[in-house]
Amino acid sequence: MAKKIRIVHYINQFFGQYGGEDAASMGIVVKEEMVGPGKGLAAALGDRAEIVATVICGDNHIAERLEEVTKEVVDIIEKYKPDLVFAGPAYGAGRYGVACGSVCAAVQKRLGIPAVTAQNEENPGADIFKKELYIIKTGTNARTMADDTKRIVALGLKLLAGEFIGSPEDEGYITRGLARNVKSPKSSAERIVDMLLDKYHGRPFKTEVPIPSHEAVPATPAIKDLANATVVLVTDGGLYPAGNPDRMPSQNADTFRSYSIEGKDELKKGDYIVCHNGYDPSFVLADPNRLVPVDAMRELVKDKVVGKMHEYYLATTGLITTIANSKKTAQAMAEYIKDHNIDAAILTST
Amino acid sequence: MRLQKLYYDIENVVFDAKTYLDGHSLHINRDELIETVADKRFADITIGLAIPGESCRIMNPGDIVQPTLRLEDEKATFPGAQGEMRRAGNGKTIALRGVAVAEVCERFLSLGCFLDMSGPGAEHTPFSETINICIDPTPAAGVELNDYLEALKAASLKAAAYLAKAAKDHTPDAVEEFALEREGLEGLPRVAYIFQIFNHAPYTDTLLYGDSGLSMLPVVVHPNEILDGALVNRDYGQISNADPTFVYQNHPMILELYRRHGKDVNFVGVVVSNTPHVVTDKNRNAMLATGLVKYTLKADAVIITKEGGGHPQVDIALICDDCEGLGVKTAILISEFLSPSNATDETVLFTTKNADAMVAAGCLEFMIFPPMEKAIGGIKIANPGSTAFCDPHEAFRHRIKSIRGGMSQLGGLLYTSMKY
Numbered sequence: 168m169a170k171k172i173r174i175v176h177y178i179n180q181f182f183g184q185y186g187g188e189d190a191a192s193m194g195i196v197v198k199e200e201m202v203g204p205g206k207g208l209a210a211a212l213g214d215r216a217e218i219v220a221t222v223i224c225g226d227n228h229i230a231e232r233l234e235e236v237t238k239e240v241v242d243i244i245e246k247y248k249p250d251l252v253f254a255g256p257a258y259g260a261g262r263y264g265v266a267c268g269s270v271c272a273a274v275q276k277r278l279g280i281p282a283v284t285a286q287n288e289e290n291p292g293a294d295i296f297k298k299e300l301y302i303i304k305t306g307t308n309a310r311t312m313a314d315d316t317k318r319i320v321a322l323g324l325k326l327l328a329g330e331f332i333g334s335p336e337d338e339g340y341i342t343r344g345l346a347r348n349v350k351s352p353k354s355s356a357e358r359i360v361d362m363l364l365d366k367y368h369g370r371p372f373k374t375e376v377p378i379p380s381h382e383a384v385p386a387t388p389a390i391k392d393l394a395n396a397t398v399v400l401v402t403d404g405g406l407y408p409a410g411n412p413d414r415m416p417s418q419n420a421d422t423f424r425s426y427s428i429e430g431k432d433e434l435k436k437g438d439y440i441v442c443h444n445g446y447d448p449s450f451v452l453a454d455p456n457r458l459v460p461v462d463a464m465r466e467l468v469k470d471k472v473v474g475k476m477h478e479y480y481l482a483t484t485g486l487i488t489t490i491a492n493s494k495k496t497a498q499a500m501a502e503y504i505k506d507h508n509i510d511a512a513i514l515t516s517t
Numbered sequence: 518m519r520l521q522k523l524y525y526d527i528e529n530v531v532f533d534a535k536t537y538l539d540g541h542s543l544h545i546n547r548d549e550l551i552e553t554v555a556d557k558r559f560a561d562i563t564i565g566l567a568i569p570g571e572s573c574r575i576m577n578p579g580d581i582v583q584p585t586l587r588l589e590d591e592k593a594t595f596p597g598a599q600g601e602m603r604r605a606g607n608g609k610t611i612a613l614r615g616v617a618v619a620e621v622c623e624r625f626l627s628l629g630c631f632l633d634m635s636g637p638g639a640e641h642t643p644f645s646e647t648i649n650i651c652i653d654p655t656p657a658a659g660v661e662l663n664d665y666l667e668a669l670k671a672a673s674l675k676a677a678a679y680l681a682k683a684a685k686d687h688t689p690d691a692v693e694e695f696a697l698e699r700e701g702l703e704g705l706p707r708v709a710y711i712f713q714i715f716n717h718a719p720y721t722d723t724l725l726y727g728d729s730g731l732s733m734l735p736v737v738v739h740p741n742e743i744l745d746g747a748l749v750n751r752d753y754g755q756i757s758n759a760d761p762t763f764v765y766q767n768h769p770m771i772l773e774l775y776r777r778h779g780k781d782v783n784f785v786g787v788v789v790s791n792t793p794h795v796v797t798d799k800n801r802n803a804m805l806a807t808g809l810v811k812y813t814l815k816a817d818a819v820i821i822t823k824e825g826g827g828h829p830q831v832d833i834a835l836i837c838d839d840c841e842g843l844g845v846k847t848a849i850l851i852s853e854f855l856s857p858s859n860a861t862d863e864t865v866l867f868t869t870k871n872a873d874a875m876v877a878a879g880c881l882e883f884m885i886f887p888p889m890e891k892a893i894g895g896i897k898i899a900n901p902g903s904t905a906f907c908d909p910h911e912a913f914r915h916r917i918k919s920i921r922g923g924m925s926q927l928g929g930l931l932y933t934s935m936k937y
Contacts, residue, residue, distance in 0.1 A: 263824075295735045298860075307716025335937055342937065345859045346880045348917060349935040355850055356773035359820055360708075363848035364781055367706050367818045375933055376851060376875035377861070381868050414904070417627070444627045445826075447718035447754065475773040487827065487854075490863050 172216035172327065175244045176205045177254035177270045179263045179284035191262075193225035195236070197243055204309075207316035208253055215324070220247045226262040229269075237269045241277055244270075248281065251327050256285035256315045257292060259307035264292025272299045278453040281326035285315050293341050301326065302341045331438075383488075396510035399477035400428075401500065403485025404458045404517040405443030406451065416484055417444045422494040423500055428476075433462035445486040446517045458515055477509050485516060519696045521609045521691035523588075527616040530566060530648045538683045543616060545650070545680070553679045554652055554672035558660045561673075565651035565893040567619070567634050574886075574909040575632040575651060576894035578921045579620030579666075580750050581644055581761035582673045584613040586681035587745065594681075597727025599674035605726075606741030611681045615692075616642060617763055618680065619921075620673045621653035621894040622753065624662055629898035630757040631886075632921040638886045642922030643929065644763070651893050652676055666720045666753050673762075674749065694928070695741050695775060697784060705783040709816035709845075710740075711773055711806055712927075713790040713832055714748070715825030721754030723824070725789060735790040735806035737813055740771045743787065744925040757919045758826045760927050769929035770822055770850070779923040785814045790836065792829040804834035811843045818846040822926055826854070827866060834867035841871040848874040852926045853934050854881035854918060860935050878926050880934035882917050 180190040182203040201209050201218040209218055228316050229236040244252060252274045254267035264286040266425035285303035301322055304355055305315045318339045325332060331349075335342045351358065356482050358375075365372035390396050401423075407415050413424045428434070434455035441448035441458075456462040459480050467473040481503065483496050504512060526541055533544035553561045567573045586594050589608030593600040619632070632644055639645035652672050656665040680905075700765070714723040716730035723730050726747055738747065743765055752759035771787065778784040790806040793799055810816045819840055823829045837847045849872055853864040859880060865872075883901075892909035900907050900915065907913040919926035 215593045332937070334935060344861050344936075346853060346861050346864065346877075346934040346936050347859060348879045348882050348932045350931045351933040352931075354769060354773070354928055354931055355876050355878040355933065356769045358933070359770075359848050359928065360773055360777055360782065362876060363708065363818050363820055363846065363875050364706065366848060367846045372874060374873055374875045375877040376849075376853060376864050376872075376935075378868050378870070378875075379862050379864060380874055418901075444755075447721065489860070491860075 172251060173247065173249045174212070174216050174218045174251050174253060175247050175249040176201065176208060176218050176221045177240065177252065177267060178203055178205070178221060178223055178507065179266065180223060180225045183221070185223065191225045191227040194228055196223045196225065196240060197221070204256065204312060206313055206318060208320055210306055210319045211320035219249065224266065226260070226266060229266045230262040233265065233269055236275050239298050240270050241273045244274060245278055251280060251323050252282040253283040253319055253323060255281065255306050256303070256309070256312065256319070257290060258305055258309060259290055261291050264290035265295060266292070268292040268296030268300060268302070272296050275299065281323060282395065283323045283326065285318050285319050288341050295344045298345065301332065301343070304341045308355055313495070339495050349490045393473055395474040396479055397475040397508065398464065398473050398511045398513060399460065399504060400459050400464065400480040400515070401507045401512045402459050402480065402515045403483050404451065404515065405484040406439050406455055406458050406482050407437050407442055409438055409440050411440055411442050415442055415482070417442045418484060418486040419488050419492055420484040421495050423481050423496050425479040425481050425503065427479050428461050429478040431461060432465050434459060443484050443486055458517065460515070477507060518606050518739045518741050519694065520606050520745055522612050522693045522695070522744070523609055523612050524612055524691040525684040525687065526614050526690045526694065528660050530616060530650060536680070536683050538687050540908045543613070543680065543683060550676060551901060554675050556668040556672065558656045558657050558664050558668040558845050559654035561655055563653040563654055565621070567632070567651060567893055569634055569646050569648065571634045572890040574889035574892050575619060575621060575649065575921070576909050577622045577626060577629045577896040577898055578632050578894070579622040579669055579753060579756065580673050581620070581649070581763045582618045582677040583763045584616060584618060584677045584680040585746060585766060586611040586678050586685065588685070595674045595746045595749060596676040598724045599671060599678070602726065604742070605745035605747040606739050607777040610745055611684045612766070613681055613684060615647055617647040618647050618673045619644070619649040619651045620669050620675045621651050622669060623653065623655045623894065623896055624665055625896055626753055626756055628755050628757045628900065629896065630919045630921045631655055631898060631907070633886060633889060636887050636889070637884060638920050641917050642920050644922040650676070650680065651800065653894055656693045663720050670749070670751055672885040678819055695744060697778070697786070699742070699779040701779050702783040705779070706817045707782065707785045707815060708774065708782045709788065709810045709811065709814045709819045710770060711790050711819055711821045711836060712743070712770070713792060713821065713823045713829060715752055715755070715759060715792055717825065718754055718790070719926065724749040724751050730791055733791045735788050735802060735809055737809050738787050738789055740784070740787050742773065743768055743771060748789070755825060757916070757924065758822060760925050761922065764925060764929060768927060770820065770927050773928060775910050785816055788814070790832070792825060792832050799832055799835055803832060803839050806836050807839035807843060807845070810840060812843055816845055820848050820850065822850045822928065824926060829859060830866050834872060837871050838869055847871065848876065848877045848925060850878055850928060852878045852880065852918070852924055855922070877934040878928070878930055879917070879924065879932035883914055884917055885912055885914050887912050
């Protein structure tokens with residue numbers, strides 16, 4: 168007979184049968200057997216697997232020091248050398264849901280084995296951890312426990328075997344908000360003609376690419392007195408000092424750097440490189456001022472059109488950059504600009 | 518316009534003293550092929566073979582071309598780009614199937630790619646199923662990158678015509694005819710196709726009758742012209758975002774529209790459209806492309822596809838808005854590769870309610886590629902997320918779209934992106 172799959176199960180004080188809110192501060196207890204919902208899991212698993220340990224922890228105990236207690240829990244789980252970890256189901260219980268998510272995410276990251284939990288979509292644990300985990304979708308209470316545990320087991324075994332995980336509808340997990348490549352029975356050419364004809368004839372159809380809703384960014388008011396303003400030059404064209412001392416990336420940057428231009432009338436050819444895969448950099452390399460117009464700004468300051476130029480330029484790489492990374496870079500830049508009493512920024516792109 | 522493609526199925530390629538076709542075996546005189554593609558910008562030329570199923574990785578492949586010869590006018594094969602400037606799309610044309618000419622670029626390209634003939638990477642590209650005759654020239658000393666690329670481009674086109682000539686006077690395995698004139702088109706929706714090609718910089722562009730599309734305005738062409746070699750890919754700067762010429766010669770969107778022509782679609786023609794850099798130019802391009810669809814082709818509905826990466830999305834969105842504004846129904850085919858994290862809230866960079874019918878030709882995803890025994894090409898390609906380079910004999914993690922042929926936005930692939 169094949170070796171049995173080793174499973175560790177994480178649950179809270181309530182499902183561990185220690186009590187409700189009154190027992191929520193209890194520390195970690197380990198039982199080398201199945202407890203509570205573990206019985207449902209074991210029934211669904213049959214002979215293939217055994218629950219070698221159940222880790223029970225009070226919801227308040229873990230919620231108050233999430234990172235630290237999660238680490239302690241995973242340390243214990245590791246000792247049992249499991250193949251697979253289950254947590255919950257947590258249903259609508261918020262602290263429990265976060266704990267299950269935190270433990271499963273840490274198990275996957277540290278131990279490199281699959282971990283599955285189950286909870287309600289509105290549970291904050293689902294919101295925080297759904298990108299990292301498969302979370303089986305449940306109602307808000309334990310009435311559906313028998314069915315929920317079956318689905319946890321089915322998904323867990325699939326993950327363990329490295330099998331294809333189908334859509335959220337087919338497998339019953341909470342949509343993670345991710346995309347991946349799958350084969351379709353029809354080519355994209357055939358699908359698009361079908362979709363166009365459905366649209367033309369007024370038949371129902373479903374787009375494969377939902378349109379994202381981007382928040383509108385209001386323009387800042389114009390500078391009233393440019394002659395007394397300090398202006399900073401900012402580029403996302405990937406212009407860095409020769410040798411790229413900060414090892415800035417060629418795409419998808421999540422940070423920026425500032426480089427001194429003090430005492431420079433212009434940016435000299437050869438002193439700078441372009442680290443950006445998205446455009447032909449030959450013109451910029453021949454004259455870096457055409458991307459970061461230090462020469463022109465010096466003249467404008469001399470002619471008193473602009474008060475001052477900030478003596479550093481800010482640089483990042485804007486290519487295939489996620490909105491999240493763009494925001495992160497922009498917020499850090501905005502703080503820099505505020506901290507340095509700068510009134511305006513000129514953004515040059517490529 | 519009536520094009521007859523004469524297909525010859527090649528199952529075996531052997532080097533021999535003479536170039537000729539023997540049944541399904543293509544015999545190649547290697548020295549004569551080298552002589553055909555020789556150029557003073559090359560120091561020396563190696564001809565390699567990559568066979569389906571073999572543990573073989575082509576490093577830094579450039580364009581891939583289907584061997585073809587226009588029998589009507591042999592000197593005008595790939596007119597403008599390599600052949601003489603005469604109209605393509607009419608008459609009989611030889612096309613060898615099961616075999617392709619693959620350029621191997623022996624200069625570093627910033628977004629380089631690779632092609633595996635077996636293993637998990639092979640499943641993502643149609644070019645693991647063709648016997649690839651690899652033209653692998655090293656650059657002569659002191660030759661600039663773009664000069665080398667120009668010679669490389671010419672080499673693959675010359676090789677494609679040279680090899681197809683072997684099938685001349687042989688009986689084809691199949692014949693396919695392409696003509697828009699058909700019975701029973703009345704009452705069917707008039708469907709046009711906007712084929713937005715990618716033009717970004719010299720050698721990161723597409724050649725229409727040999728002309729770089731960089732300053733091109735939208736133009737109506739007959740679908741047969743594209744199937745018959747009028748359009749050649751030259752996108753070395755962003756090669757992993759580009760479809761090779763082979764895909765234009767067998768354009769999946771055009772073939773599908775031909776397949777439906779007279780059944781549920783009246784395929785009225787193709788507009789080749791552009792991807793300019795400046796907003797005014799993008800608006801002009803969209804306006805003119807839409808105008809051709811609405812007022813010249815008198816289309817009821819239009820399919821829009823793109824090549825390239827991010828900013829061409831702006832062009833398709835502008836065209837989509839303009840078309841819908843004039844009452845032309847639109848559908849868009851797009852690869853989702855904006856977000857390396859694959860988050861579904863970052864699939865595309867435009868937002869317009871008019872783009873409510875979109876088909877995903879896959880999304881950006883990474884996978885592990887196992888080591889391969891044989892390597893063709895000596896350039897190590899960049900490894901995303903690392904300063905190291907990918908060695909063909911070692912395993913590495915890379916984007917699926919960096920497999921040559923692994924990303925196509927022209928309708929051929931079976932992949933879609935599953936939201937999960």
